[in-house]
Amino acid sequence: NLPSRVKIVDVGPRDGLQNEKQPVPAAVKIELVHRLQAAGLKEIEVTSYVSPKWVPQMADNHAVMQGVRRQPGVRYSVLTPNLKGFEAALADKPDEIVVFGAASEAFSQKNINCSIAESIERFAPVVQAAKAAGIAVRGAMSCTVGCPYEGDVPPSRVDYLAGLMKGIGVEHVGVADTIGVGTPKKVQAAIEATLKHFHIDQVSGHFHDTYGQAVANTLAALEMGVWHHDTSVAGLGGCPYAKGATGNVATEDVVYLLHGMGIETGIDLDALIDAGTYISEQLGRPTNSRVARALLAK
Ligand code: HMG
Ligand code: MG
Numbered sequence: 216n217l218p219s220r221v222k223i224v225d226v227g228p229r230d231g232l233q234n235e236k237q238p239v240p241a242a243v244k245i246e247l248v249h250r251l252q253a254a255g256l257k258e259i260e261v262t263s264y265v266s267p268k269w270v271p272q273m274a275d276n277h278a279v280m281q282g283v284r285r286q287p288g289v290r291y292s293v294l295t296p297n298l299k300g301f302e303a304a305l306a307d308k309p310d311e312i313v314v315f316g317a318a319s320e321a322f323s324q325k326n327i328n329c330s331i332a333e334s335i336e337r338f339a340p341v342v343q344a345a346k347a348a349g350i351a352v353r354g355a356m357s358c359t360v361g362c363p364y365e366g367d368v369p370p371s372r373v374d375y376l377a378g379l380m381k382g383i384g385v386e387h388v389g390v391a392d393t394i395g396v397g398t399p400k401k402v403q404a405a406i407e408a409t410l411k412h413f414h415i416d417q418v419s420g421h422f423h424d425t426y427g428q429a430v431a432n433t434l435a436a437l438e439m440g441v442w443h444h445d446t447s448v449a450g451l452g453g454c455p456y457a458k459g460a461t462g463n464v465a466t467e468d469v470v471y472l473l474h475g476m477g478i479e480t481g482i483d484l485d486a487l488i489d490a491g492t493y494i495s496e497q498l499g500r501p502t503n504s505r506v507a508r509a510l511l512a513k
Pocket of ligand 1: 230267299300301326327328329358391392393455
């Protein structure tokens with residue numbers, strides 16, 4: 216069932232940087248996007264249009280989107296939790312917007328300040344407006360295996376959320392292990408629940424690496440045929456509303472895994488490692504990519 220090619224969305228500029236305590240200048244975020252596209256990334260999650268009180272690091276969304284020198288064939292996506300965010304994003308012409316819900320009620324409340332049902336009511340007009348504007352729509356589903364507030368999350372909750380997302384016209388969903396507690400069988404069960412509503416071509420994996428399981432979980436998803444994966448250069452990141460959660464699986468590590476199995480990505484690993492080195496130096500900390508560490512030590 217392994218796919219012959221995989222599409223990677225680098226979420227580093229958004230998921231990777233949103234939790235940084237020190238302000239990261241817009242110019243650095245823009246340079247990171249440029250380096251990612253130079254490395255062959257065709258999908259980049261650039262920023263989010265959320266409340267600057269909630270997530271101060273993303274307050275420069277407009278400057279970042281305006282500053283990116285767009286490359287033809289690259290899709291630039293942004294997070295929009297409500298119509299206010301969508302309208303702000305529209306001016307910056309994203310190719311894709313992401314509405315983000317959660318499979319657990321507690322996380323929905325902490326992250327976006329409303330229940331799952333209310334979140335869907337807020338997303339519905341965003342999805343309609345995006346489609347009317349010719350913008351693609353992705354839905355992120357947080358806490359599909361575990362929640363920092365509720366513990367284990369059963370697949371039935373994922374089934375429920377995926378059905379709601381489908382019902383409002385979301386075209387593609389990401390199965391997120393927000394706090395990285397998942398192991399392969401649990402992640403497969405969450406994907407199985409999602410596949411009741413979405414075709415395999417419309418499902419992404421989004422695995423955080425807090426417990427060191429994200430590469431294994433990525434392989435488990437690949438074995439089911441999932442060929443879209445969200446990853447973060449240098450393994451940057453963490454969610455501000457999931458205490459202690461670390462970054463997404465490192466893009467470098469997933470590219471190494473895929474190339475090692477003969478699966479195409481269109482990404483140049485050396486150029487990607489350069490992008491990871493750049494942002495790690497800017498943040499003043501070592502990369503979280505094991506592959507980058509190993510290759511740089513050679
Ligand atoms: P709220 O307080 O319920 O919203 O927040 P509200 O409509 O009552 O408005 C309150 C204030 O926020 C008002 O401003 C609004 O104008 C403003 P005030 O009058 O107080 O000055 N506001 C906004 N400002 C800018 N952009 C907007 C916006 N909407 C309202 N779009 C809201 C609701 C969703 C806005 C808030 O809870 C929020 O911003 N949360 C942040 C969520 C977030 O960014 N989380 C991290 C990303 S999700 C993630 O990382 C998970 C993912 O990676 C998958 C995974 O790993 O699980 C995707
Ligand atoms: Mg995430």
